[in-house]
Amino acid sequence: MLSSCTSKEPLPSKQYNFSLHIKVPFVPARSDLCGSTSIEMVASYWQSRTSYVPHLSRDELDGRTLIPAKGGTLQVELVATARANGLLVYPLDPTFDALFSELAKQHPVIVLLNRGYSWYPLWHYAPVTGYDEENQSILMHFSDRPNETMPVATFMSLWERSAHWGVVLLPPGHLPVGTSLNMFLRAAYDLEKTGMINEAIVAYQSALLHWPEEIDVFFALANAYYHTHQLNDAEQIYRKLLSFDSEHSMALNNLANLLCRTNRSKEALRLLGKAVTDDKEMQSIIKATREEIRDGCTPLSKI
Amino acid sequence: MNITKLILSLTLSMTLFVQVSWAQMASTEVIFKQSVTVSSKEKIVQFTAREDVVKILEQMDVDPKMIEKRIASMTDEEISKIAYQIETLPAGGSAIGSIVGAAVFIFIVLLITDILGFTKVFDFTRSVR
Known part of the structure; x- marks a missing residue:
């Protein structure tokens, strides 16, 4: 064929x-x-x-x-x-x-x-x-x-x-039978990218029940919470992720960003200090975050 | 039509703008690609691909009021697919109704073969042979 x-x-x-x-x-x-x-x-x-x-x-x-x-x-x-x-x-x-x-x-x-x-x-x-x-x-x-x-x-x-x-x-809370994690996350992330972020969050949550220790699911869910200004949930999921992988530089960076925007610059800088990476692009993001923390972040209000 | 385009351009530029304000964040995109963020060059390529798809849909008689919504619900990959492969992509249509089409098709085939002298189905044809 x-x-x-x-x-x-x-x-x-x-x-x-x-x-x-x-x-x-x-x-x-x-x-x-x-x-x-x-x-x-x-x-x-x-x-x-x-x-x-x-x-x-x-x-x-x-x-x-x-x-x-x-x-x-x-x-x-x-x-x-x-x-x-x-x-x-x-x-x-x-x-x-x-x-x-x-x-x-x-x-x-x-x-x-x-x-x-x-x-x-x-x-x-x-x-x-x-x-x-x-x-x-x-x-x-x-x-x-x-x-x-x-x-x-x-x-x-x-x-x-x-x-x-x-x-x-x-419907977003259901998983297909032939589920590969990456393909499921792809389908959920496509929902997020096309303006259906709340549906995507439900899908990530259901993925978390199925794969309770997958870093990528935590990362996607935390980012989606952050984008919708559900800051408490976002913070909690970033911290959960870091409890499995304390050196996850992207999660460290994003959580530092969140902490800074909620007036916790000191802890933000401390976390960012742990973010070490060889990736050039990631290094420049971390640098930008550090500069933002130093200059004072734009505060975000909680929902 | 121009108003549709204007609204679309505005919506698209707002999307770009919104993404820019998260510049210090590592995106979920990284799970699927090597890249941590979407580069501005990629964004511009995507922007023009979206404009191309607007033109394609207009040319294909799609309801102009729906074009903006249709474009907005597509991912970058889906947009690229339409922008570069529209001619070869299949479009599912009907379970019925094509019998007429098929009949016309067979009629033309037989007409041609009649004229060429390979068949003799119709009494009004005269073979070229």
Whole structure:
């Protein structure tokens, strides 16, 4: 297979001997808008099961996803719009096994299929809603009927043409099954960068429950607290991080910055003295922080 | 259109400005990249890429009122992808409706092959052979 760089086998590694059905609310297809309806269906599923509330209306979903000249929605914009709707977007490993394990956890997956050929592509998004063991079929809200079935063999050949592209959309407090720390943090940080910092904080907090000793999670969470002026929480998390790694120069620098801005310059300077690094860029940040402490920091008010 | 652009430029410059005020902070970005901060050169490249994507979306008949929001919800990586690869990116559209398209497509293929004399499907064609 051309697109495969990994040794991962996209085909089912074994016979799955049980059926699955996720009760995803159905929205009938509208021309060129399968990106929008796919997001809407998965979002209302999470709304029906958790405290999650979608941020965007149907009109907004349509207006953010459709590119008229392309007659559809780019993967990039499906991801960006799902995020703007308040969901964490996690890329699925491109294998049937990964798909099945998310389904088994009751996580619907949006896949990109090519209903045509590579030389005559007909791209289509659909949420996968289950697996029918008896007929060896995939269930999807594919078009104008809920839970349409498609034989696994057909599904796999349509899915292969998108290099097995799929995404799991989750409310920020939930973790996907195939979780690598770095990919999860990436998805959460993408939320933070695109103006959904409160959702990102919830995601970092849930990551902390799963990886209670990972420095990177503490660092991301503390920074996010700091950016939202939740200074007590930020300080506490920086200190927790430093209790695991007392020489973490970036955390030392950021905490020193916080302490200075809350009128504790003495302790700030003492902490900064412990921040030693070979990284040139980091050295210049530490230098700038030291100068700021000396000149007096702009105070920050607590929320 | 110009007002949309003006508003967008303002929003983007404010984002840059806000980031600058955290210059003494090590960013979470470092977890994913080698770099501790985002350099101003990178910021300018990103700024122009965002302007390029505005133009691309305008040319592709996207509702001008939505462009600003769409751009704002994309990460730098997503912006770059659209700015440099838009022609080759797939766009998922419909589960139905393309049958007409396919029929037209097959019709044209058969029409051409008819004219070339490889097929004889339609009675109104005359082979060039």
